[in-house]
Amino acid sequence: MRTQSRRRPPRATLAAVAAGTLLAPLLSGCWVGAGGAGSGGDAVNVLMVNNPQMVELQKLTAAHFTKDTGIKVNFTVLPENDVRDKISQDFANQAGQYDVATLSNYEIPIYARNGWLKEMDPYVGEDPGYDEQDVLKPMRQSLTGDDGKLYGQPFYGESSFLMYRKDLLEREGLTMPANPTWQEVGEIAAKLDGAEPGMKGICLRGLPGWGEVMAPLTTVVNTFGGTWFDEDWNARLDSPEWLEATKFYVDLVREHGEAGAAQSGFAECLNNTTQGKTAMWYDATSAAGSLESADSPVKGKMGYAPAPVEKTESAGWLYTWAWGIQNASRNPDNAWKFVSWASGKEYEQLVGDEIGWSNVPAGKRASTYENPDYRAEAGAFQEMTRKAIEQARPDDPGVQPRPAPGIQFVGIPEFTDLGTQVSQEISAAIAGRQSVESALKKSQQLAEEISEEYEGR
Known part of the structure; x- marks a missing residue:
């Protein structure tokens, strides 16, 4: 074991390492972004993973979110490995092509450290209907940056x-x-x-x-x-x-x-x-x-x-697919409106009513586990799931202090x-x-x- 003094690299060094590592898969091949300089007008561009619950969200957006707000949402939906590569390219360069992207609790603290994400605390403070305190505490903590500010909102969570x-x-x-x-x-x-x-x-x-x-x-x-x-x-x-x-x-x-x-x-x-x-x-x-x-x-x-x-x-463990808003977004206010809808109680109720309560993107809100409709359909496992998430300790998962957060991963790029x-x-x-x-x-x-x-x- 080494005994000489040690220090963490300065934040600028970490940012450079993060950018280089996260972009490595792309720099080894060819990547051609779509044209345009990001969203315009009332539109919001969203880049997301192609899991079933996200695809359901895509199908429900126009008839509900767009109808109610007038905000059009342009989705780009890709497999997990592909979407991670494309997000890292756009966000690291702050190209602003996408306003919102699906990120996990692994990426969000790293992206926040590099200045790639929009802080969400001001939006949460002005949107009491979103009810941030209803979001399970481990989820809130895992989507917080080194500065103690909030940079993501969960779509669903798991332990x-x-x-x-x-x-x-x-x-x-x-x-x-x-x-x-x-x-x-x-x-x-x-x-x-x-x-x-x-x-x-x-x-x-x-x-x-x-x-x-x-x-x-x-x-x-x-x-x-x-x-x-x-x-x-x-x-x-x-x-x-x-x-x-x-x-x-x-x-x-x-x-x-x-x-x-x-x-x-x-x-x-x-x-x-x-x-x-x-x-x-x-x-x-x-x-x-x-x-x-x-x-x-x-x-x-x-x-x-x-x-x-x-x-x-x-x-x-603790994992969530969450929404992050690019710092270079040209429509951050509309981007927040989409994020608050897609992570809110209203959306869970919509999925329960139109698709079925077993399809609700759960694992993020306390109110979900108090909903009698959800409890009836997920009775065999819902309480155990909630306890598992609430007991997860991303900052203290073992028996000794850690230099970076994470339970099933180490929170470094x-x-x-x-x-x-x-x-x-x-x-x-x-x-x-x-x-x-x-x-x-x-x-x-x-x-x-x-x-x-x-x-x-």
Whole structure:
């Protein structure tokens, strides 16, 4: 461990690093932006990810928001990787082509630090009907910049929890603890192997990606006492806690997890659980809506428990797709009107009435969990989801101080590349191509490169 004095790079250095890292995927290829200098008149240009709830928003906007306000919304809808690249290009250059974009709680603090986002506190203060205090506290905190100001509003939010076949546990004479430890989950997984023909005890992500295998694994590392970096930016992937947590995760999924685990991500585990191929699944709370949908074979058979722990009181992650307004927007006032509508109570009621309460972009407002219509349709998981989000601790997710916020990620721009490279090593260990010790040795070397940058070397 290094013992000489350390300091965080000056803010200007961080801004340069952020811009360079976030733009890297684009600078390696060709990108041609659409023509024009941004929105004009009453129009607002919105760049967003193509997930189902966003597509529903696009369909509802003209007949409701535009009809009521006269503000036309021009949507550009792209897959996640593509939209992140295009947002970083436009916002880093402050080109102003897009007024609003979908950003996560990973990007928003970084973008705010670089001056790319419009502060939202003045708008919130002048819009009491928006009811900012109704937004769950962890969501508000995760969308706040280093300066304590608000730079994003959530569209929907999620944490993570354990999903399990309560009918099979009952049949096998097993009981899920109210607050399970990972050791207890491992024991139950072993006993549920073969509970039905071809069934495995648990599904855990093994697919490479900073947002795939590293998301659940990092929460396991946190609660086992590990951290990516200590408060002085020393890389700690070679610590005993990282080794213990990673060996536990890799051994559990290799011995009692799904077939093809090294190629399994969220979508594969959802399919396995829905189709009765796995008895338990630790993943995003947002998955519960699919498991409990009307056409799900496991509807009514699932139980839900908090994210398993070891040394911490809670372990669930925190994630939100949120709206950010570009600082260079030529229509910030109209952009706020769209954001306040798309993240407000009125929009949730609209979705509930026109599409169904299971489709409501939940996980962000306390009032959602008090709505009797939502509670009736999401009764199996809604209270557990709310608790998971409220107990998430993005600024203090482990047992030691951290140099940057984040539960399932490290809130620095370099993490997208670092997390992806480390995930490839972990996935190789899950596939049996190398040992956990070898994977972490290589990963430590990768993380030390980041340590040196942040120590000012």
